[in-house]
Structure formats: C-alpha cells, structure tokens
Amino acid sequence: MTRLTRRAAMTAMGAALATPAFLRRAQAAEVTLRLHHFLPAVAPMQSQFFEPWAKEISDASDGAIDIQIFPSMQLGGKPPQLADQVRQGICDIAWTLPVYTPDRFPVAETLSLPFMVRNAEKTSVAMQQLMDEFGGGEYRGMKPLAFHAHDGGKLHTRGKAVTSQADMQGMRLRAPNQATGELLAALGAETVFFPVTEMVVGLSNGLIDGCCLPYEVVPAFKLQELTQFSAAPAPGARGLYTNTFALLMSERSYDRMSPDLQKVIDGASGAALSQRIGAQFDAFEAFGKSKVEEQGNTIAEIPAEEIAKWQEMAQPIYDSWAGKLGDDGLDGAAVLKRANELLDAA
Structure with missing residues (x-):
C-alpha cells in the first residue's frame, strides 16, 4: 500500500469512527x-x-x-x-x-x-x-x-330513517358484531354479519337495506352514496355500540x-x-359526518326515551355475556361492572 493510499484509508477509518453510532445505524x-x-x-x-x-x-x-x-x-x-x-x-x-x-x-x-x-x-x-x-x-x-x-355507531339506511323500534321492523341490516346483531334482531330487524370490506357489495346489490357503523367508515367506502339516511342517539346518551x-x-x-x-x-x-x-x-x-352532510343525506335523531327502551331490551345480552366470561374463569359481573365504571369515569 502506498503512503498516499494508506493515508486515505486512515482518513476514511477516522471519519467512520467519528460518525455517531445512530448515523451509522441509520444507513x-x-x-x-x-x-x-x-x-x-x-x-x-x-x-x-x-x-x-x-x-x-x-x-x-x-x-x-x-x-x-x-x-x-x-x-x-x-x-x-x-x-x-x-x-x-x-x-x-x-x-x-x-x-x-x-x-x-x-x-x-x-x-x-x-x-x-x-x-x-x-x-x-x-x-x-x-x-x-x-x-x-x-x-x-x-x-x-x-x-x-x-x-358510537349510527344507523345508515336506504329508503327511510330508523328512529324507533317500529321503523326497524323487517329491515335487513348488516350488524357490526354479534351482540349488536342480537339487539337489532330483538328490535325487529333481519340481521346479517360480514366484514365491513364486503358491505359495499351488500348495499349495492340490495342484500341489505342498511348498516350500523360510525361515520368514520363513510369516506373509505363512499357510504354516503349508498345510503340516504343516518340516525344517532340523542346527545347525552351512550352510543348504540362500538x-x-x-x-x-x-x-x-x-x-x-x-x-x-x-x-x-x-x-x-x-x-x-x-x-x-x-x-x-x-x-x-367528524370528517365522515361532514361527507354525509355534503351529500345532502338526512341525519335523524333517535329520542332519548326510545334509547332507554332499547337499553332495557339489551339486558339479556349483558347477562349472557357475563356467563361467557364466567366460562373463561372470570367474574363476568365484575368485568361488566368495572367496564361501566371506567366508561362513566372517562
């Protein structure tokens, strides 16, 4: 190795050693x-x-x-x-x-x-x-x-808004999960469940009349173009589901x-x-709701007294869930009680 080559190699080695470790790692x-x-x-x-x-x-x-x-x-x-x-x-x-x-x-x-x-x-x-x-x-x-x-999810539907149990009768709705599907069925809807990624096909081909989803899903699937009505509980009440x-x-x-x-x-x-x-x-x-509003869709309110009635109808679902938790070795009543405490305190 010539003196010039050796000097260049030593210079390069020195520069490498002087480079902070995080910069060497970042390469x-x-x-x-x-x-x-x-x-x-x-x-x-x-x-x-x-x-x-x-x-x-x-x-x-x-x-x-x-x-x-x-x-x-x-x-x-x-x-x-x-x-x-x-x-x-x-x-x-x-x-x-x-x-x-x-x-x-x-x-x-x-x-x-x-x-x-x-x-x-x-x-x-x-x-x-x-x-x-x-x-x-x-x-x-x-x-x-x-x-x-x-x-909290909202009811997005074609043909009419759903603001009461009477409105729910006979409607075919995509349920977001098993427990909410049980509630919708108890209220008189015909429910189906499939992943949200398949929902567009269901609405487009008439398999379902609507779905229960939050506004945040609306833009990704252009739900505002597939439905004309959205309904949510009156302010102050808990949401339908999450x-x-x-x-x-x-x-x-x-x-x-x-x-x-x-x-x-x-x-x-x-x-x-x-x-x-x-x-x-x-x-x-908030962004998803703005897309529904821009589309000119109707946004309706489910009265507080109607929501209170629906909550009473959900009690057997809670009782059944406590039993499932118990089957897994948990105190189901304690888990549900704690969940409600955390929600009330949040």
Whole structure:
C-alpha cells in the first residue's frame, strides 16, 4: 500500500469512527416489521395513523426499525385471521377486531356490547384499562401494543330513517358484531354479519337495506352514496355500540429485537397510544359526518326515551355475556361492572 493510499484509508477509518453510532445505524434498518391490516390504503387510518406512527418509530430507533405497511389484506387471508397471522409469524404486527372471531377474546369484546361507548377517545382509555386489569391472558403468543374503540355507531339506511323500534321492523341490516346483531334482531330487524370490506357489495346489490357503523367508515367506502339516511342517539346518551380493536405484535418478533429497540416499541405503545388512536378516531368521525352532510343525506335523531327502551331490551345480552366470561374463569359481573365504571369515569 502506498503512503498516499494508506493515508486515505486512515482518513476514511477516522471519519467512520467519528460518525455517531445512530448515523451509522441509520444507513440500513436492523429490523423490518410487516404491519398487516384490512382497510384500503386510502383509509385515514393508514395515512393519518399507521404511516406517521411507523415514521416515528423509525426516527426514534435512528432508522433501525422499518415498518412496512400492507393494507387490504395484501399478505393474504381474511380479516378474521389477522390475530393468528401475528401469532404464526405471517406478519409481525396486525390491526384487527376481536369481534371478527366471536367469543375468542371475550374481555376485549366486552365494550362491543350495545351501549358501552362514549366517544372514541374516552372509550379507548377505558378499554385499555379494562384489558390491563382483566385481559392479560387473552393474547398468548402476541404482544398487545394498544387497544381502542371507535365512536358510537349510527344507523345508515336506504329508503327511510330508523328512529324507533317500529321503523326497524323487517329491515335487513348488516350488524357490526354479534351482540349488536342480537339487539337489532330483538328490535325487529333481519340481521346479517360480514366484514365491513364486503358491505359495499351488500348495499349495492340490495342484500341489505342498511348498516350500523360510525361515520368514520363513510369516506373509505363512499357510504354516503349508498345510503340516504343516518340516525344517532340523542346527545347525552351512550352510543348504540362500538367495535373494539387490537394492535398486536408477534412476541417472537419482539423477542428477537435488541433491548434498546424493544424500548422504542414499548415507548410507542400502551395507554398513551390507545388514547391517541381514540382521539384520532374522533377526528375521523367528524370528517365522515361532514361527507354525509355534503351529500345532502338526512341525519335523524333517535329520542332519548326510545334509547332507554332499547337499553332495557339489551339486558339479556349483558347477562349472557357475563356467563361467557364466567366460562373463561372470570367474574363476568365484575368485568361488566368495572367496564361501566371506567366508561362513566372517562
């Protein structure tokens, strides 16, 4: 090696050693995590939450963690399989709904019972706390990153608004989950259940007359063009229902990470993340409602006295759920009582 070549090599080595470790690390990701979800890429959840959250984790890890997002079930399978895909290693992180696998995650499903919702942020805070207290054993092989809920669902229908039990008679409605479907059936509706991704076909071909969903879903599926009426409980009452969500990570993927990168994941998950996603969903809700209003659709109000009657009719659903929790070794009455306390206090 010539003197000039040796000097250049020493200079390059010195520059490399002088470069901060985080800059050297940032040149290439150490860990690539695949995040799988069921909504289309145009959904606000991807552009306004998943993408910024992934960037925050990349920045916090100095580029060592790269989260690649796969919307619309691009890694294969159906939405009800997302939790198992995390456990099996098909993906590293998944965003899913416990109600897509009824009775499998009963504590996580509890706030999906009728009238167990305030707004999305407050309900998400309550759900995270409920899971911390009662749901620790439900997601074996998975590391829950956050639990949350959407705002109370509304009745979106064709032909007429639904503001009373009488209006419900004979209507074919897509139910958002099993428990809410039981309530709608008790009120006189004919209910069907399938994932929200199949709802557009059901409305377009006349299989259903309407659905029960929050406003936040409206823009992604152009629901304002498929229905003409929306109805919600009078202000002050709890919402008709919410669906609960789980953001899950594979324990194996987490365990393979170095302790400093695990700290990054830990810092970007938990109660603060649940509250953040809930607040995000409240913003999505306001935007979705604006699309219904822009379309010129009718927005009706379900009177408080009607909602009170519907809540009484839901009591057998709560009793049955307490029994299911009991079958899993939990005190079902205590779980429901605590859920209501957290909602009232949120």
